[in-house]
Amino acid sequence: MLDSGCQLQPDDITITLGCQNALMLSLQAVAKSGDTIAIESPAYHGVLQILEVLNLKAIEIPCSAQHGIDLHLLEEAAKEWQIKACVVTPNNQNPIGATLNTQARKRLIQQSIQYGFTLIEDDVYGELSYKDKRERSLKADDTHNTVIYCSSFSKSIAPGFRIGWVVGGQFQAQIEHYAYVQSLAVPTLTQIAIANFLENGAYDRHLRKTRQSYQDNLARCQALIQEYFPIGTQTSTPNGGFLLWITLPDTVDAMALHAQALANGIGLLPGLAFGLTAQFRHHFRLNYALSWDNQTDAALKKLGQLCHQQLDSYP
Ligand SMILES: Cc1ncc(COP(=O)(O)O)c(C=O)c1O
Structure with missing residues (x-):
């Protein structure tokens, strides 16, 4: 998280069963059945499945390989409908690989403040940038506490570990409660193994x-x-x-x-x-x-x- 520009305390973070679980918990905390969620189009299919299970409405916002999510169309949608949250992958989006530029990131955060929606940042590919240094996260510039950050080690180490995390911001307590109710805990041995891997520089x-x-x-x-x-x-x-x-x-x-x-x-x-x-x-x-x-x-x-x-x- 430090590498992505965030200054956090351990209690700001909840460990989850992968990023999918982090996204699910975030959407459960932010929205209730029937609410409208903006998503990228094409979208990671796992998000489509979560929206279906939680009975949330999706607005598909076109996403291009060059520029990522179309912020003009997102703004038009936000003017017309009450969007509760926008699920966005600013780095190496699945499936088209788009990465947002600095200006787009600022504008996205600005829109979330102006139109009152939560940004659910899916950064599961953030560490896999081909550049020497990874991109900043949206969470790093979250001046008004409108961003929830989700990620995991599934893409950077292996999906089988099922270790992810969420930084819930204003929804942290709710997310933590839902995580506790759904799974009580996340396997400790795999957490220790990954922690060692990070600590000794092997990661x-x-x-x-x-x-x-x-x-x-x-x-x-x-x-x-x-x-x-x-x-x-x-x-x-x-x-x-x-x-x-x-x-x-x-x-x-x-x-x-x-x-x-x-x-x-x-x-x-x-x-x-x-x-x-x-x-x-x-x-x-x-x-x-x-x-x-x-x-x-x-x-x-x-x-x-x-x-x-x-x-x-x-x-
Ligand atoms: C964009 C995106 N988010 C989340 C996930 C789910 O990740 P995890 O395996 O950590 O649950 C995937 C997996 O394909 C993904 O592509």
Whole structure:
């Protein structure tokens, strides 16, 4: 948290069962059934699922790979509807990899103050920036206590640990109570293991190595997509993380591609998972976190061939 620019006391933080749990607790504390929540579009599908379970209404605010969430449209939405909270990923957004610039961060916080909504900051990819130094968190510039910060070690170490945290600000007591009611506690042994990993410097070394390997994998992915995919295919340009958003020509259906890829042992997430409507049917998300080998090259080549097959069979 210090690296992200925050000055906190231990009691400001609640340890959670991953970031998903942190987001769930935050939304439970901030909103009640029927309230309206602004989300990015495309959105991390886990947020869509939480909104559904909590019976919250979603307003999708378009998000571009270059600029992140469209703040003009967020403001228009805030003028028109009573938005209770906005869930936003300022660093290396899932799925499009966008990172907000300094000006956008200021404007976002300003909007939350002006229109009275809470910002739920999902920073789960924040430590995976390819730059030498990670970006500041929104929480670091939270002058009016409108930001709740959520993160975890799932992306930076491993999802199986299920260790995350939330800085709840004005909702901290409520969040802590809900966390207690839902799970009583978070496993202590894994917390101690991670604490040791952080303390002895191994985490920083691990992050340096991991970021470099993700950056190398990204370059390989982009080169192979350029070589094997149909003309007109576009990819996002992430500055961190391990997710690539691919926009296919209009005649290629990502759901069909998903089924064909799976039959060939290749996993991808079709765009439909990231929105409430069918707007992302020609998109899909690739995960390039795994270590690279010949099979990865072959898989990307195969995906390109499957796209070409769809194009060729289009009437
Ligand atoms: C943007 C985002 N937030 C939260 C999560 C959930 O993280 P965790 O595994 O720590 O619950 C994910 C996992 O994919 C994610 O991509």
